Amino acid sequence: MHPSEDTERAHLLEALQKQKNTLASLRITGSPTQVGQELVSLAEVHGLLDDHAASRQCYEEALALFKEAGYKPGQAQACFGLGVVKANFEDHRGAVELIAQAAMLFNETKDREGEAMCRACVGESLRALGQPEAAEEKYQEALILYRQTRNTERTARLLLDIGDIRMEKAEYEPARKRFLEAIPMLEKGEDPEALALGHLLLGESEGLLGQHEAARTHLLRAVELYQELHDHVYEARARWDLSLSCFYTQDLAAAREQLEAVLPLYEEQGRADEVAKVRNILAHFAARGS
Structure with missing residues (x-):
């Protein structure tokens, strides 16, 4: 585990213990709604761990406590959390x-952000089930x-998801x-991370x-961002794509560099097939004196 991950986990475990202590006292003095909210907070920390x-x-x-109290915003939160689990x-x-049920409850309580989050998550699960058209609709x-x-950040993320579905369908212009x-x-x-993915x-x-000239601009930016993020898997993908764009624009020196x-x-990454492919291309460049 990376040292920063160790530190983050230690902070989460500390937060978990504090939540448990708060919950223990609330069980004696708090209302069902208050206990329910603390349980949701505790559930979120468990999820992060x-x-x-x-x-x-x-x-x-x-969820049982929120139903007992007739508290719909809490029911929505708990249903959503159970769906994520x-x-x-x-x-x-x-x-x-479960998340569709949460979306209805968020709608009833006029929480558009909560409802939007639910619809987006339903889309993710539909996509995981191999239903891209239904996912795009959500x-x-x-x-x-x-x-x-x-909410421009969430809007942008969804645009990337929708665009990615279109890419899978070979609808490159949309x-x-x-x-x-x-x-x-x-x-x-x-x-x-989202910005890097957008440029990629x-x-x-x-x-x-x-x-290919336009492609080079965005792929180069993606390479720079993934380098900063130390994400070698996506950096490799961006560099491979960039090498192709350089090749197609006849900039063989830049292609070889990538x-x-x-x-x-x-x-x-132990990707033996890709290593062999790149070595062959580089050998071809060397043979041509490129």
């Missing part, structure tokens, strides 16, 4: 059922709500439009449309 079984227990108890256990059908519903609440719309929002936000996907869509940079990344 990947203890999904403990998380589920807390959400189930919270099911998704973490790869039970996506169960997740869809993403579009969430997108409308996020636009209404002016995908490109979604990515183009998302990137200015991401540039103003504070999510470097836009670069790939430009390349697939034969617009291939030489991607080679140790593939080696580090």
Whole structure:
């Protein structure tokens, strides 16, 4: 485990103990709603620690208390949490059922952000179930709500998801439009991973449309961002794509530079087939004196 991950886990365990202490006193003095809210907070910390079984227990108890109190916002939170737990256990059908229930409760309590989050998560589970059209429909519903609440970060993320579905269907121009719309929002936000992914996907869509100069600009930006994030898997993907765009624009020196940079990344990841492919291309370049 990385030292920073160790520190983060220690903070989470400390937070978990504090939540348990608070919950213990609230069970004596608090109302069902207060105890339920503390259980939801405890469930979220368990989730961050990947203890999904403990998380589920807390959400189930919270849901029973919120129902007893007739508190719909809490019921919505607990249903959503239980749905996320099911998704973490790869039970996506169960997740869809619970999160759809949460969406209705958020709708009844006029919580558009909560409803949007639910619709987006239903979309994720539908996509995991191999239903991209149904997933895109849910993403579009969430997108409308996020636009209404002016949540640009979530709007941008959904645009990337919708564009990615279009890429899978080989609808590169509609995908490109979604990515183009998302990137200015991401540039103003504070999510470097989403920004890197946006530039990567836009670069790939430009390349697939034969617009290799435009692709190079975005793929180079993706490479820089993934380097900063120390994400070698996605950095390798971006460098490979960039090498292709450089090749198609007849900039063979730049193509070779990217291939030489991607080679140790593939080696580090143990991707023997890709290593062999890159070595062959570099040998071909050397033979041609490129």
